[in-house]
Every structure is written in structure tokens, then in C-alpha cells.
Amino acid sequence: MNSVDLDTLVETGNKMIQNGIVIAPWLTWGQGQYRISMDLFDEIRTWAARYAALHWRPDWTIDFARSFPITVDMTAEACREAVSGTAVYLSHIELGTLRVGEEMVSVATRLTEDFIEKVGLKQFVTFYLYTIIYEDLQALQYYGSMHSDDFLKGQFHRPWGVHTLQSELQLASATGMIEIDSRGVVQLTAYGKEILHDITQVFTESGFLKFRFRLIRLNKFNTLDDVESIMKIVFTNAPALRTRLIEFSEIRPGMTVLELGCGNGALTFGAGLYEVIGPNGRLVATDPSMSMLASMKRKRDQYGAHWVEVIHAKAERLPFPDKSFDCVIGSAFLHLTDITESVREIARVLKPGGTFSTFYPLHFPGQRKFFLEWFEPLLKFEFKSSHADALPGPDTVPKAMQPYFDHLEIEEIYGISQYTSPRTIVEMIVDISGMFEQHTDTLPWRARQDLINELIRRGEEVCRKYPPEELIEEHPGQMIRAIVKTK
Ligand SMILES: C[S@@+](CC[C@H](N)C(=O)[O-])C[C@H]1O[C@@H](n2cnc3c(N)ncnc32)[C@H](O)[C@@H]1O
Structure with missing residues (x-):
């Protein structure tokens, strides 16, 4: 991947923080106490599917991942996570309330739409993919290897997932970031390490990591009872x-x-x-x-x-x-x-x-x-x-x-x-x-x-x-x- 692309991603991450758009599924999950009701979550899901179907283009590929196709589902998922994360952020972090109301979801939807218009949907989805691939690759780097069953359940690194990580496993293996041996053991490849290095650089330079640290601090602070x-x-x-x-x-x-x-x-x-x-x-x-x-x-x-x-x-x-x-x-x-x-x-x-x-x-x-x-x-x-x-x-x-x-x-x-x-x-x-x-x-x-x-x-x-x-x-x-x- 050339440096121009990294620079654009750094800029996207930076703009995201400036515009108050938050992709942090762990924050929405809140240690198993989902901070968005199922009804509101369904509303977000419906909006995201409609938005993606309208704006996604079939010829899009992930530039940093050997031109793997960007699917309409990935696009919808990116939109859904941004609206959920932003609504929780606004309610919980900015207002200090754990309840996400309908109003916050509509504010978050509007902010997300405006943001996507500014940076372009493809660029936005690319950054979103960075955030999820980061968690996957970083866990493999930390543990050295993981059985594919554990990877799919995300039990070590993404317990907040609502579905298995099948498509992510497939993406990472098809693009050569990971390899899976005959016993089903998943490991990071040299190429995967390179990508993890690039992502870490983009997250550091854009302020995204620092922002994530602050979210963790404030999230903890706001849930303290006394x-x-x-x-x-x-x-x-x-x-x-x-x-x-x-x-x-x-x-x-x-x-x-x-x-x-x-x-x-x-x-x-x-x-x-x-x-x-x-x-x-x-x-x-x-x-x-x-x-x-x-x-x-x-x-x-x-x-x-x-x-x-x-x-x-x-x-x-x-x-x-x-x-x-x-x-x-x-x-x-x-x-x-x-x-x-x-x-x-x-x-x-x-x-x-x-x-x-x-x-x-x-x-x-x-x-x-x-x-x-x-x-x-x-x-x-x-x-x-x-x-x-x-x-x-x-x-x-x-x-x-x-x-x-x-x-x-x-x-x-x-x-x-x-x-x-x-x-x-x-x-x-x-x-x-x-x-x-x-x-x-x-x-x-x-x-x-x-x-x-x-x-x-x-x-x-x-x-x-x-x-x-x-x-x-x-x-x-x-x-x-x-x-x-x-x-
Ligand atoms: C350790 S408490 C101190 C509260 C009080 N001043 C005291 O002496 O006990 C820190 C306070 O800073 C608030 N806080 C967190 N982020 C802040 C920010 N960005 N601007 C202003 N206050 C903030 C927290 O909500 C919390 O009430």
C-alpha cells in the first residue's frame, strides 16, 4: 500500500474524531448490557441496509487488502456501527446517561450521513474495515495463534459481535493476512503483520488510538456508581x-x-x-x-x-x-x-x-x-x-x-x-x-x-x-x- 493511501486514511480518522463519529462496538455492547434497545437497533439496521443499497457500488474493492471486494453487507455494517457507536457516545459520554433515546439515534444518523458525504462512502467503509481488522490481527499477534472456532466466536477478542466472524475470517485468509493450517489453527502472516503495522500507524497519527483511550476512561468514569x-x-x-x-x-x-x-x-x-x-x-x-x-x-x-x-x-x-x-x-x-x-x-x-x-x-x-x-x-x-x-x-x-x-x-x-x-x-x-x-x-x-x-x-x-x-x-x-x- 502506498503512503498516499495511508495519508488519506489518517485524514479520514482525524475528520471522524472532529465530526464526533464513533466506531466502538465495545461501547455499544457495554459488557453485555446493550446500550441500545432492540427496537432502536432494528431501526438503525434498517436505515443502514437502505443507505448501503442506495450508495454502494459493486466495483468497489478494499485497496489495502489486495483488492478484495467491498460487499454491500460490509457497507451496511459500517453504517450501522457508526450510527450505534455515535448514538451511544453522544448519550453516554457527552451527556453521561446510559439510556440511548430515539432522538440521539436520529442525531447520530444525521451526523453519520453528513460525515459520509464529506469523506465518501468507500473511504468510510475502508476506515471501518481497518477498525475491525485491527482487533482481529492484533489478537492473533498477541496470542501467537488461535483456533478458527475461537476466532469465529470472537471470544478472546470481540465478545460483542452479534454474529460469527465468518466473513472476516474469509477476508483475512483470502487476502493472505492470516493462514489456517489443516488443524484449523489460525496464524498471522508476514503480510498480516505489515497491515497491522500500517493500521497502528494510521490510528496513532490520526489520533484514533488516543481517542479510543479517552473513550475507555470516560466510559468507566460514567458507569461508576459512587x-x-x-x-x-x-x-x-x-x-x-x-x-x-x-x-x-x-x-x-x-x-x-x-x-x-x-x-x-x-x-x-x-x-x-x-x-x-x-x-x-x-x-x-x-x-x-x-x-x-x-x-x-x-x-x-x-x-x-x-x-x-x-x-x-x-x-x-x-x-x-x-x-x-x-x-x-x-x-x-x-x-x-x-x-x-x-x-x-x-x-x-x-x-x-x-x-x-x-x-x-x-x-x-x-x-x-x-x-x-x-x-x-x-x-x-x-x-x-x-x-x-x-x-x-x-x-x-x-x-x-x-x-x-x-x-x-x-x-x-x-x-x-x-x-x-x-x-x-x-x-x-x-x-x-x-x-x-x-x-x-x-x-x-x-x-x-x-x-x-x-x-x-x-x-x-x-x-x-x-x-x-x-x-x-x-x-x-x-x-x-x-x-x-x-x-
Ligand atoms: C475525579 S472527578 C473530580 C470531581 C470533583 N471536582 C472532585 O473534586 O471530586 C473528575 C470530574 O471531571 C469530569 N470530566 C471528565 N471529562 C471532562 C472534561 N472533558 N471536561 C470537564 N470535566 C470533565 C468528570 O465527569 C468528573 O466529574
């Missing part, structure tokens, strides 16, 4: 850090303040930010998760804090005019966002001389003996602190802020974690912090599950071996305050 009790375990001193942040921010009564990533109000109400601002000021508390916002509204009524507005927003795209706020504040949210985009937006909505204050955890190489024993299966991988979506390194946020902010004040902080709840801690390390995402989130589905179970088992062993007072780890973090540059 963030507050998890925070109490993983950061036992979080209440003290929030109180310190309010002091550090120098927010005064009567100011107009924007809070980002307010969650269910630990900074706003728990640490008393609303009281510091008082009824002569204005506090706009925002979060992308609808369930968090619902809980915020209940608390606002409970506290009678009529000067607190609760608004749905993510830090990267703030629904406020330029120069609207005296201060922007938020606790433990920035590392969950695209830091570069967020700081640009924050600077935009600040009035001249306005300040931004926050704290966030940093990437950390755990050094305590119990930690090394517990996380040995992950620690053998190299830490990639420079990766944009893993926890930030000490320079990541200051560097991102530099173009827009002056007078940066940075305080080193420590989050104190109690490692006595193996399941919660493993959830935090693997699913929420994403510290090892380049290793954990590129594993085939089953291997990732096995790794999580292994880490929980090791954690239980470690908890039996060490007394609780030794099971404490300090996670480094930064508290930062800066003044927006005059524009």
Missing part, C-alpha cells in the same frame, strides 16, 4: 486538597467563577466554594456527566445556594462568551481532558487579569515494595509519561499553559492512597488513571480482562501479606495557579 467513595479510598486527603485549592485560588466573595469538572459537588459544596463566593457572586458549576449534574442540582436546592448555576459543559468546548469570568477553578479534572484544548478555552473565557487554579495527579512510578509486587505485570512495561493521554508529567500542564498564561505558581502536592481495596485500586490504576493505557488498552479484550483479574488477585495477596499502615502510597500531583495573558 465517585465520592472511590475518591475517599484512592485519595484519602482529597478534602484537604480541595480546601487548600480554594485558598490558593484567592477567590473572593462577589466574584464570577466558573468551576470545571464539578462532579457531584465535592469542591462546590463539600469544600464550601459556594460559600466563599456568596450570594453577591456567581458560580457556574459545569461537568460533562448528566448524572453528576443531577446530583449537583439536588445539592444546590438542599443548600439553598441560588447563586450556583449548574450547566452541562466539557472543558475543551465551553459554552460561554469570551472574557466572562474572573476565575476558573476545578479539582482533579484537567488530566481527564485534552489539556491543550482545555487551557486554550479556559484562557478564552477569562476576563483580563483573570486566574485559573486547579490540581491534578501526575504520572508516578510507584516505588514502595508492596506496589512493585502488586503491579509487577504492568511495571515490566516502560512508563510512557510523555503520552498525552496518560497522566501528565511535571512539565505537561505548565507547557500547555505557557502560550495563554503568565505568573504560574506551582505547588507540589501528594494524594495519599490507601491500597487496601484491591478491586477499587485496580479500577483506578487501569481504568480511571490510564497510567498504562498504551499497554492495557491495546490488549485484546480477554487478555485485558485476564490482566485485571490477575492484578486483583495479586492485590488480595499483598493485602494479606502487609499490615494496612504499610499499604499507603503517595501519588505526586501539582496545584497550579496562573493569570491569563492580556489578549
Whole structure:
């Protein structure tokens, strides 16, 4: 395959993310709790079949796979997955609700149609095929080989499939990406490895892999029942850090303040930010998760804090005019966002001389003996602190802020974690912090599950071996305050 084609695919992947089109069948599947009702799913299927029949052309071939024909069924499947994935993404990730309504499906259908018009249906289907072939080839690379029965059921790498992977097995073998021996054992060929290398390159360069990592983080976050009790375990001193942040921010009564990533109000109400601002000021508390916002509204009524507005927003795209706020504040949210985009937006909505204050955890190489024993299966991988979506390194946020902010004040902080709840801690390390995402989130589905179970088992062993007072780890973090540059 020549480099021009790869460039076009990189561009397609990139546009897909920009346009909010999501192909992530695992997200729709939601660990067996399908997030789209059968009725809505049927509607999507009917639309996709009709759309494909209308626009597909019989002479299309997959350019990267030795000109294997693109069938009308593949085309319909690509359209169906894009609408389902996008509807779930919009509802679940953007709105924080697990229910996908009819409205979301029609918004997702419109977005998908518009997107296909922009990039062309053939190009769109080609990218879709990349996403499925990636899972197949990557699983074979990881396991070395797989019996064709296991491959067809997708039990190691694609448990979310609604049908067997017959056509995919056929595609991969007819194009020489895999070979199947007489005992039915499937293996990757040199050509298959080449294709996997190209796909990985396209996914990395287009930002698709990074986007997938973020989806995994947010998906996990939005399905947590009780963030507050998890925070109490993983950061036992979080209440003290929030109180310190309010002091550090120098927010005064009567100011107009924007809070980002307010969650269910630990900074706003728990640490008393609303009281510091008082009824002569204005506090706009925002979060992308609808369930968090619902809980915020209940608390606002409970506290009678009529000067607190609760608004749905993510830090990267703030629904406020330029120069609207005296201060922007938020606790433990920035590392969950695209830091570069967020700081640009924050600077935009600040009035001249306005300040931004926050704290966030940093990437950390755990050094305590119990930690090394517990996380040995992950620690053998190299830490990639420079990766944009893993926890930030000490320079990541200051560097991102530099173009827009002056007078940066940075305080080193420590989050104190109690490692006595193996399941919660493993959830935090693997699913929420994403510290090892380049290793954990590129594993085939089953291997990732096995790794999580292994880490929980090791954690239980470690908890039996060490007394609780030794099971404490300090996670480094930064508290930062800066003044927006005059524009
Ligand atoms: C660890 S919680 C912190 C909540 C609260 N500030 C506290 O101190 O407990 C992180 C919050 O960031 C929110 N969040 C996730 N992605 C975000 C984004 N892109 N922009 C703003 N907030 C985001 C989550 O929904 C969640 O409520």
C-alpha cells in the first residue's frame, strides 16, 4: 500500500474524531448490557441496509487488502456501527446517561450521513474495515495463534459481535493476512503483520488510538456508581486538597467563577466554594456527566445556594462568551481532558487579569515494595509519561499553559492512597488513571480482562501479606495557579 493511501486514511480518522463519529462496538455492547434497545437497533439496521443499497457500488474493492471486494453487507455494517457507536457516545459520554433515546439515534444518523458525504462512502467503509481488522490481527499477534472456532466466536477478542466472524475470517485468509493450517489453527502472516503495522500507524497519527483511550476512561468514569467513595479510598486527603485549592485560588466573595469538572459537588459544596463566593457572586458549576449534574442540582436546592448555576459543559468546548469570568477553578479534572484544548478555552473565557487554579495527579512510578509486587505485570512495561493521554508529567500542564498564561505558581502536592481495596485500586490504576493505557488498552479484550483479574488477585495477596499502615502510597500531583495573558 502506498503512503498516499495511508495519508488519506489518517485524514479520514482525524475528520471522524472532529465530526464526533464513533466506531466502538465495545461501547455499544457495554459488557453485555446493550446500550441500545432492540427496537432502536432494528431501526438503525434498517436505515443502514437502505443507505448501503442506495450508495454502494459493486466495483468497489478494499485497496489495502489486495483488492478484495467491498460487499454491500460490509457497507451496511459500517453504517450501522457508526450510527450505534455515535448514538451511544453522544448519550453516554457527552451527556453521561446510559439510556440511548430515539432522538440521539436520529442525531447520530444525521451526523453519520453528513460525515459520509464529506469523506465518501468507500473511504468510510475502508476506515471501518481497518477498525475491525485491527482487533482481529492484533489478537492473533498477541496470542501467537488461535483456533478458527475461537476466532469465529470472537471470544478472546470481540465478545460483542452479534454474529460469527465468518466473513472476516474469509477476508483475512483470502487476502493472505492470516493462514489456517489443516488443524484449523489460525496464524498471522508476514503480510498480516505489515497491515497491522500500517493500521497502528494510521490510528496513532490520526489520533484514533488516543481517542479510543479517552473513550475507555470516560466510559468507566460514567458507569461508576459512587465517585465520592472511590475518591475517599484512592485519595484519602482529597478534602484537604480541595480546601487548600480554594485558598490558593484567592477567590473572593462577589466574584464570577466558573468551576470545571464539578462532579457531584465535592469542591462546590463539600469544600464550601459556594460559600466563599456568596450570594453577591456567581458560580457556574459545569461537568460533562448528566448524572453528576443531577446530583449537583439536588445539592444546590438542599443548600439553598441560588447563586450556583449548574450547566452541562466539557472543558475543551465551553459554552460561554469570551472574557466572562474572573476565575476558573476545578479539582482533579484537567488530566481527564485534552489539556491543550482545555487551557486554550479556559484562557478564552477569562476576563483580563483573570486566574485559573486547579490540581491534578501526575504520572508516578510507584516505588514502595508492596506496589512493585502488586503491579509487577504492568511495571515490566516502560512508563510512557510523555503520552498525552496518560497522566501528565511535571512539565505537561505548565507547557500547555505557557502560550495563554503568565505568573504560574506551582505547588507540589501528594494524594495519599490507601491500597487496601484491591478491586477499587485496580479500577483506578487501569481504568480511571490510564497510567498504562498504551499497554492495557491495546490488549485484546480477554487478555485485558485476564490482566485485571490477575492484578486483583495479586492485590488480595499483598493485602494479606502487609499490615494496612504499610499499604499507603503517595501519588505526586501539582496545584497550579496562573493569570491569563492580556489578549
Ligand atoms: C475525579 S472527578 C473530580 C470531581 C470533583 N471536582 C472532585 O473534586 O471530586 C473528575 C470530574 O471531571 C469530569 N470530566 C471528565 N471529562 C471532562 C472534561 N472533558 N471536561 C470537564 N470535566 C470533565 C468528570 O465527569 C468528573 O466529574
